[in-house]
Amino acid sequence: MSGARILLVEDENRIREMIKEYLENEGFVIAEAVDGADGLDKFKSLEFDMIASQGGRLECMQRSQKDFLNTYINADSQRGRIR
Numbered sequence: 001m002s003g004a005r006i007l008l009v010e011d012e013n014r015i016r017e018m019i020k021e022y023l024e025n026e027g028f029v030i031a032e033a034v035d036g037a038d039g040l041d042k043f044k045s046l047e048f049d050m051i052a053s054q055g056g057r058l059e060c061m062q063r064s065q066k067d068f069l070n071t072y073i074n075a076d077s078q079r080g081r082i083r
Contacts, residue, residue: 005029005046009039009053019052 006028010016020030031046033039039051 003027003029004049005031007031007033007039007042007046007048007051009033009036009051011035 006023008016008020008023008030010019010032011034016032016034020032023030031042031048033042036053039053043051
């Protein structure tokens with residue numbers, strides 16, 4: 001899956017940069033978003049193979065769930081995991 005386009009949604013700059021660097025070194029193409037609203041804007045304007053997020057950063061994106069039919073979503077939170 002090298003070369004896959006991933007939307008990384010993370011509000012902590014340090015964590016986002018660390019994850020981005022790791023994934024880019026593995027050959028993935030990364031776009032960054034600082035929260036769910038930013039992620040939704042980027043998702044609507046670009047095409048992604050996967051969305052990676054932690055916590056509640058996908059709240060706003062979940063409202064448009066039908067838009068994500070062909071995109072793999074991996075979201076961790078204290079309440080559980082969306083895959």
